[in-house]
Amino acid sequence: MFTIQNLVQPPTLAEAYSVLTSNKKSTVLGGCAFLKLGSKKIDTAIDLSKLSLNYIKELDDFIEIGAMTTFRDIETNPLLNKLFNGVVPQSVSKIIGVQFRQVVTVGASVYSKYGFSDLITALLALDTEVELYQAGRMPLQTFLDGSYPRDILTKIFIAKNERQACYHDLRNSASDFPILNVAVSLLAGDWRIVVGARPTRATIALGASAQLAVGDFTPEKIEQVASLAATEVSFGSNISGSAEYRRAICPVLVKRAIMEVAQCK
Amino acid sequence: MNFVGKGIPKIDGITIATGKPVYTEDLAAADALVVKILRSPHAFAKIKAIDVSEAEKMPGVECVLTYQDVPNTRFAMSGQSYPEPSPYDRLILDQIVRYVGDEVAIVAAVDEKTALRALELIKVDYEVYEPVLDFEQAIGHQSVVHPEDDWFCNFDTGHDQDRNIVSTENLQIGDVEAELANCAVVVEETYYTQPQAHAMMETYRTFSYLDYTGRLVVVSSTQIPFHVRRQLSRALEIPASKIRVIKPRIGGGFGGKQTSVTEIFAAIVTLKTGKPAKIVYDRKETFCCSTSRHAMKIKVTMGADIEGYIRVIDIDGLSDTGAYGDHGSTVFGLVAEKTLPLYNKTKAIRFTGHAVYTNKMPGGALRGFGATQGTFAVESTVNKLAAELNIDPAEFRLKNLIKAGETCLYHGDEQLGSSTLHRCIEKGKEMIGWNEKYPSKEIGNGRVRAVGMAVTMQGSGIAGIDTASAEIRLNDRGSYTLLIGSTDMGTGSDTILAQMAADVLETTVDNIIVNAADTDISPFDPGSYASSTTYVTGMAVVKAAEDLTKQILQTGAKMLAVPVAEVEFDGQQVKTLAGDKIISLAKIAEVTLVGPDHRQLVGTASHGSPVSPPPFIAGFAEVEVDKLTGKVDLIDYVAVVDCGTVINPNLARIQVEGGIVQGIGYALYEDARFDKNGGVQTNSFMTYKIPSRKDVGNIRVAFEQSYEPTGPFGAKSIGEVVINTPAPAIAHAIYNAIGFRGTKLPITPEKVFMGINK
């Protein structure tokens, strides 16, 4: 159980950021589900509840999602269920249960770059950007690969385009962490293959994605690309499965995802 | 009246479902001290020094106890009738700690936060020993888990303290080697079964206080109030007459609460401080610091003759009983006791092996109690032998299984009283579609569907030992009070016992007040475990009700001034056979309590059984295996059950469905895993996954009732037998799908995948 000494509920992001940077032992509170697994002693907890960051907005070119939006909001959002073959709601829908998804937030999940994240895998397959209060707006991939000073993730943007995507995973039991998850997307000949829960965080299999875009789209080609994806990303072992097993099933999930996306019209 | 056989709702159903405060923690005094435990970070160590001064100084801390502050009489925490066969190898707190999570100090404070902070202030200096972590290396290991010279066991269980052996089995009937030589086909396989967590929803918890006479009252979520009273008396070195144990509603037990866990810690705080105290284990403590199903290694050798008769079953096992020996010898014994009697065409049987100590969380009682492990090993071997013989495994079993009226080598001349197991198999085959689906069918996209099966038996109570008592009082206005000491843990036993009493007394269930269980009030009962309540306590209730009925007849006849042979009782009134004289039950109740006889009518009875009649199940699994990933989806599970007469079909059915789902988890993913230091790694529902409702497919249950002549209304047990078939049946279905024999539980997708691609 974590403990909190002091709580602040800043009225502006500027103040929240100032508290965060002035006190090393401060922590921004998201849905607190992950915090609850540990026994962190928080000196000052920063609660963003008063900043109206719980929303899903449709803009001209983007879907904008506030950091405090819950997974349940994502799951039930009509727009997100319509766009991208419903891949975003699909990716979060297996996580524990509705009452859990009612509390965990998009911002905390993405900012924490969790290896087991289902959401990040799906978001990476789309044209997603994140906005940090201080570091500004950047592609999700850039954020995941980079290392930034303590900051506050305020929102994410998903480009509103015709990208078709799907999400596959394998779990030991239905509500367990994924042993491996895969998202594949396609926009006008541009394929993207994402492999997550390796068990480290999701990454794009760039080589495989690029190869899929060139030449004929044949069953042999799909096999070959799927195998390539499994060789170009790395895998590790944890309680859910071994690196060897992950590497072995990666092509299977990738292939199934490619086939499914290919059938999306 | 006719309540037996009816699926009436549980008498406490609406209360518990709608959230009324009736569980242990709900009943604790608001000002009860909060008890927390400091636990060992080492698997095996000696406390060289322990400094609690800072913790004691903390405001709000009422009491800090170490091994220096507690009595030093060794005791066992297993819920078994005295003299129990488990070793007295525990102290409340010991200078030696024997597993990661073992108790080092007890802190009681005004609230949880204070207690937790105080724990952090205790300084302990350990001398760390080399732990025994691998149970296959335990015998003869240079470390001795229990070196103490006051270790004691009431029986010779074949223990050898210096070699870490808790018990030894060495049973042989017939000449195994000679008969094996005569067999046409012999198969052999070694199985590993994992520790399983009970994972009942209500974790371990106890609340205690001193009553107005200064006696210790312990309110606890337990299956064994009378055993807890005895254990506390020994451990605390106070007379049992100074202790009262009350069991309120329990949030699940599954055998976990057949071992006392938290009682002693609350009790000693109350004794030391004079104040109410409560202890509530969190989920991590429940996973890491209680008990689990014993992990085992079981080697089975089985031979059949050319006719397809099983002639030899040879079981050699090793059981990991962990740091303490509670239930160690008895759980291990059931590996053979509930498997060998099934196949009675044998000419030779053997059971050998040991239960051994290691420096890990102890094993304990868990639904199925060794039979579960044994059934997985033996039934998997039966399936393998059938395959070798090229005989349909269902036919193979029909040919080899014991029938009612027959004997088996294991039980000598004792005849099996009742069984419909052969009918269960036929019915199960029909329900699952065995003839169409066996063994498997490719359904495309890398997927195969297949079916598999297993059968099992359990017991009903412990033969010759379990003794339950029941008392039924006729109250002043003609209602009854049924007093029992068994412990309904959600199973509905209070309800079915009332159904039995109602039928004998020809009254309604709602005319009976059920009171259980309170050691000050209830008649003795060992508690609810070993599948004993319906069968043993049930018979005590029937006999007590018959005793009371007789008294009602006698009293009524006397009041009507006729011979007792000339009256009958219909539940409402006693009347002469001719019908000319009538006295109502209410009147009898009234008159007995005001005179002239001044005697309340009370029926009492005790019951024990010289036999433990087995309930049977034939279990059938249909799975879909993804050959490319190894993922197994359970599509359908059929269980056909012989539990004798079904007292309450709804409650029995739920018991079966629940047990099967627990067995499904055991088969496919439940696994208490240890890290390299010996600590339990799977310490939450995040890492120890029990089945969710998405994991269970369809489960269908049918009953093929037999009539057990020694049981109440012909009933046998149901509570444990239900968990045994899923692991071997699912393993069999997976084999039929892809040719891989899962011999190490749980059979995860990774194991299946590696098995296919070996």
Place this chain on the structure above:
Amino acid sequence: MQITTTINNKPVTLTVTPDEMLADALRTQGYLSVKKGCDTSCCGLCTVWLDGKPTLSCNVLAFRAEGKQITTIEGVQQQATEFANVLVAEGAEQCGFCSPGFIMTVLAMKNELKNPSEQDIIHYLTGNLCRCTGYMGQLRAIKKYLGVA
């Protein structure tokens, strides 16, 4: 710190610590139906409604209930009993320890989903663990209660 909230339609002011979870605050207030089963936010026992939505009260910091409507099963006894009657008729409450959270989720589902299929029901309730019943009896009860074929 003090928060103003509404529990079962009753406006209340609660004194809570910054790290106090709603489940604990509710139990302290006497709402003992709220059970805790896991400490890691994944068993569903502590489910209450926050503004009508089923939420893990063990994973919501109590101060975040400020200005919200909290509903526990004590506040919907009539509806809960209607469903409980169907549930116990199936024998599917067993130990009952998971029942309050389970029933709160069932009632929330009834309010949220129109004509749910069996799959919808299973999906909605996946977060409610039960170790006793094996779920089948609960499903039978829900289908009877909702009139789902």
